Amino acid sequence: MAMTANKVRELLEEIEGEYLSGEEIGTKLGISRSAVWKAVTTLKKEGYDIVSVTNKGYALSPKSDVVSEDGIKKHLKNADRFNIVTLKETASTNDVAKKLALDKSEEFTVVVADKQTNGRGRNGRKFFSPEKCGIYMSVILRPKTKSITSAYITCTSAVAVAKAIEDNIGRDVDIKWVNDLFLDNKKICGILTEGAYSFEDERLEYAIVGIGVNVTLPSGGFDESIKEIAGSLCDREAVVRNKLIADILSYMYSYFSEFDYDKALCEYKKRMRLIGRDVTVLERDNTYEAKIIALDDEFGLIVENKNGERKTLRFGEISLRLKK
Numbered sequence: 001m002a003m004t005a006n007k008v009r010e011l012l013e014e015i016e017g018e019y020l021s022g023e024e025i026g027t028k029l030g031i032s033r034s035a036v037w038k039a040v041t042t043l044k045k046e047g048y049d050i051v052s053v054t055n056k057g058y059a060l061s062p063k064s065d066v067v068s069e070d071g072i073k074k075h076l077k078n079a080d081r082f083n084i085v086t087l088k089e090t091a092s093t094n095d096v097a098k099k100l101a102l103d104k105s106e107e108f109t110v111v112v113a114d115k116q117t118n119g120r121g122r123n124g125r126k127f128f129s130p131e132k133c134g135i136y137m138s139v140i141l142r143p144k145t146k147s148i149t150s151a152y153i154t155c156t157s158a159v160a161v162a163k164a165i166e167d168n169i170g171r172d173v174d175i176k177w178v179n180d181l182f183l184d185n186k187k188i189c190g191i192l193t194e195g196a197y198s199f200e201d202e203r204l205e206y207a208i209v210g211i212g213v214n215v216t217l218p219s220g221g222f223d224e225s226i227k228e229i230a231g232s233l234c235d236r237e238a239v240v241r242n243k244l245i246a247d248i249l250s251y252m253y254s255y256f257s258e259f260d261y262d263k264a265l266c267e268y269k270k271r272m273r274l275i276g277r278d279v280t281v282l283e284r285d286n287t288y289e290a291k292i293i294a295l296d297d298e299f300g301l302i303v304e305n306k307n308g309e310r311k312t313l314r315f316g317e318i319s320l321r322l323k324k
């Protein structure tokens with residue numbers, strides 16, 4: 001975005017919904033009124049909701065929620081630790097992040113897109129990613145602790161996202177093993193963790209944590225294939241995506257700069273309100289009914305089948321369907 005437009009945006013953001021005339025903006029920034037008008041036009045094209053009222057001037061609507069690096073960093077305490085790339089549209093932010101990781105991008109490089117044309121979910125599923133309805137982002141991690149497991153990364157990320165959503169909407173979120181988040185029994189977030197293991201160093205070289213949150217209901221509703229299970233955080237633009245992204249990143253930063261297995265496990269267990277529930281377990285070549293008994297200390301799920309046999313489910317090609 002042009003520098004002048006950026007300055008006008010910053011000024012309108014600072015006064016949070018109040019009006020400033022073209023002349024006042026021009027005087028503050030040392031530019032002409034026509035330059036202000038041009039900047040406003042650029043901002044509107046970028047998707048900023050700027051209201052102009054005769055005799056009052058311009059104001060940035062509080063509903064204006066354009067995801068941007070500045071907009072995210074404004075809400076981040078340790079903003080300098082993050083390298084944030086925002087895209088209008090991409091096939092999959094996980095793919096972009098993977099390329100950046102292979103190009104040696106640092107830990108906490110984050111890719112965020114307004115829309116994905118080939119959003120990917122677990123087990124080869126698609127992740128519905130319509131424009132501006134959700135948060136589609138991928139975070140590069142480079143864990144230094146050798147003993148860090150993919151279970152820790154995935155489950156801790158689920159806790160970080162759940163806590164950030166809870167802070168923003170003031171309601172409790174459920175975690176469905178392994179890493180789906182639910183609100184009112186509807187899935188509102190999925191996480192796809194991918195990574196590369198270095199056999200030479202015997203450690204994870206990098207992990208990409210791909211997070212998809214359904215923030216608002218798409219105008220045409222959810223795709224037929226998911227409309228029974230998918231939900232969103234709010235019907236209107238009550239959640240500011242820049243703020244929610246920043247809060248998710250803050251929690252991830254604090255969880256991944258320390259390595260506190262017990263804390264993460266405890267926070268995960270608090271939100272995994274599934275103990276005692278009946279489920280269908282879908283393994284790669286086996287499907288069976290079971291009851292959830294407990295979560296073990298490595299985030300494995302202990303289930304009991306109809307014959308009373310217990311089994312611990314680990315990650316991989318396993319999905320659960322909750323019974324009503």
Ligand code: BTN
Nearest residue numbers: 092119120121122190191210212
């Ligand atoms: C799932 O529910 O199975 C996981 C969904 C993960 C979706 C996110 S959106 C950002 C990132 N990019 C992708 O292509 N997928 C993940």
